[in-house]
Amino acid sequence: MATVETFADVPEASAAARWRTFVVDFCRQRPLGAIGAAVVLLNLVVAALANVISPYDPLATDYGAMLAAPSRAHWLGTDAFGRDVLTRILYGSRTAMLVGFSCAFIGATLGAVIGVTSAYFGGKVDLLIQRVMDIFLSFPLIILALAVVAMLGTGLENVIAAITVPMIPRAALVARSSALAIREMPYVDAARAAGFRHGRIILRHMSPNVMAPYLIMLTAFLGQAILLEASLSFLGLGVSEPTPAWGLMLRGAAVQFAESAPWMAIFPGLAISLAVFAFNLFGDSLRDALDPRLRTQ
């Protein structure tokens, strides 16, 4: 491991250069993807700076301005407690980004490691892991999430767990199929012949080489995780009040006051759609750029 540091300076410089050309090419050849990436970045900035840019306190209730229509004071109106909708949407992106990135990262990573492990050992181990993954796969996503929430209770960490668990077998499936090809690579044989431990071969020699499908999965999971979090919160099984979260803002009150205060139903939904749209746009272009087989000529 120490050698990584020893030689770190130079390869990183060349890696940085390659990244730069990749990014430039990506923006030039896939403008839609670049737009998606820009919106994703914007979302991240909003999430980070929510407390700075928001006009109000997301939790402050104002009974003098309940269900107020969009106006100069409240650009996107207020909700049933007189809370500013814009503020809650801005803060809500914190929840969405946090859930989205943690779920996608943990789910894709754990899934990839399990998939690679399954492919590396093959035989009975592979068969066993595949069967277990099959079991989880045949549990519908939302039902698995429901069960996890019922077990652990609501709250941010539990929502993250509930959304991550069903993602793992999906990621494992994809990673396994790529890893099966890598398993046959001579450099994996070389690592085995060198007497390295299984864990090292799986983590250092095989996993980094399923990077392209991993990144593709990661971006696809980002949008899915945000959607799932919104669905769970909408059902009252996700993040709980008064935490600002988009799905939660649509829950109950939004439907109830749909006629009198439609802004409550429209804007949080728009926020969800826009965020997921951007992630998908970016993810799609990234997939095209990374996977030559899927590239349309």
Add this chain to the structure above:
Amino acid sequence: MTKYIIKRLLLMIPTLLGVAVLIFFLMRVVPGDIVELRFSGETSGVSKETLAIERARLGLDKPLWHQFVTYMTGLARFDLGTSMWTGAPIHEEIKLRFALTLQVAIMSTIIAVLLAIPLGVLAALKQDTWVDYSVRIFSIAGLATPSFWLGILFILVLLVFFKWLPPMVYTPFWVNPWQNMLQLIWPALAVGYRYSAVATRMTRSAMLEVLREDYIRTARAKGLWQKLILTRHALKNAMLPVLTVIALEFAFLMGGLVVTEQVFNLNGLGLLFVESVAHRDYTLTQALVLLVAASFIVVNFLVDLAYAWIDPRIRFR
């Protein structure tokens, strides 16, 4: 082929068994039980004896392994038992709701196919033109729009512009088809959009794959219609992945309509599932999960069968 079918059928058993075992233990790990929940509303306090009697009635006083054996032997005889909450036989509980959910799922499938096939084919034929871009953006937006939010928007539009709301009470199709449609077309549309987005994208890439074949490339110069005719034969194979996503998405809907049903106040499987988990109704939850998992596994099996039928090499893997 027979050997392959038998092999695949046998492989389904451990998966279903795993699902059954998993949900059994998952439910027991969930804190709180049905008896506590049932009496939790009563303020006067319930005596320990009452709770114990109720537990004994439901068989919850037995050791876990005993409950497990009872459950598994019941399954072996295809006996799902009775709901712990309502006391009604589970197949009675499920029947009507299953019909409703199935109908919404079928309707959204029809909507999705009607949208996806023409749009996907068109986008592929007109690749990299504004038509293609519009279709792609339309379908990516479909993936990004939560069905439940689309449902809320539908309700909003109907309410604000037409001063009308879909009927709240479920009418079976064979009783009054018009009434039934008025109620169910909206959730079907809301779900169908997302569903069609998945299928459109698959149709487009499958078509592109076909169009890339050499003999079709030579026909590029000819008109769009000829191109379509030329690809007719190749299309059959290319449609396999499209069929796959449609089938899998359909299986997914059987358990995935939870949120949409909530929005439209539909008494379907999803709502029943949420309730049964909330009530810690072990028997009902187990039955529902098995039902949904079984439909998913069966659809998966049928898809695999279709692949093996078209491409015999798969059978040897």
Add this chain to the structure above:
Amino acid sequence: MTALLEVKNLVKHFEVSRGLVRAVDGVSFSLEKGETLGLVGESGCGKTTTGRCILQLERATSGSILFEGRELTTLDQSELRAVRRKMQVIFQDPYSSLNPRMTVGQIIAEPLAVHGIVRGSAARAARVKDLLSRVGLLPAHARRYPHEMSGGQRQRVGIARALAMEPSLIICDEPVSALDVSIQAQIINLLEDLQSEFGLTYLFIAHDLAVVRHISDRVAVMYLGKIAEMADRKTIYDNPRHPYTKALLSAVPIPDPELEMKRERIVLGGEVPSPLNPPSGCVFHPRCPIAVERCTHEIPVLRDLTPGHGAACHLAEIA
């Protein structure tokens, strides 16, 4: 003197859906310290599988592999790890045998760190540079990624990686067949230099006799999972007894134009039979120019014609 490596009756069968592939079917040979054995045969003859079994990349179906006096086939994972240091491999394809996500420096340094051969990152960096210069590369190459190098350079990296473990045996699995002819000689010379410098023992796998002629002390010819003939280099090239060896030799061009003109070519008919159902009797008989009735049902054993020269042919003395 005990042999460094002794392979006895090695068998490796693969189960596939349509039956049993007899990749290696009873192979025995031994390797003395410091010598080079060339293992030659057409593709699919089991030579690579033999190498992989010795390296324990595949578990042998039966038979014994003694390395430095230890039986490898019964070792468990942790015991194997210690032995593996002493036994290294150089692969055929220099493009896929190096991890594309690691720099050359990392590739060579990794075994040094894992096995605790060199402690401390500065010392390891120095050792990497030393190894690179020994295989004819520059210290600066340590910072390169494999895809930034040529095929010959990559193969040198593969050699350096094997050397890093300070092995006593290196299995060279067609190390030059994927390289340009001009590079081939360079790599073979490098392997020879390293052999004398470090006292290495080579099992050199190749698909034709021309390549191993230069480097081998002894040569074993394999056909369909069995050894057809084995002898020291001079004997096998000057006095081959097995008709298969003769056929292989006749395909090797002779660098003397006059002799080359007179060279008789034996062209074998047909394809190599499938190891799924090998022919009865002598596995070579369907393609053998001199086969007699006996060859179709009686399996010839590898027997010594003269000490150190074995052939598995009923007609070895007559032909």
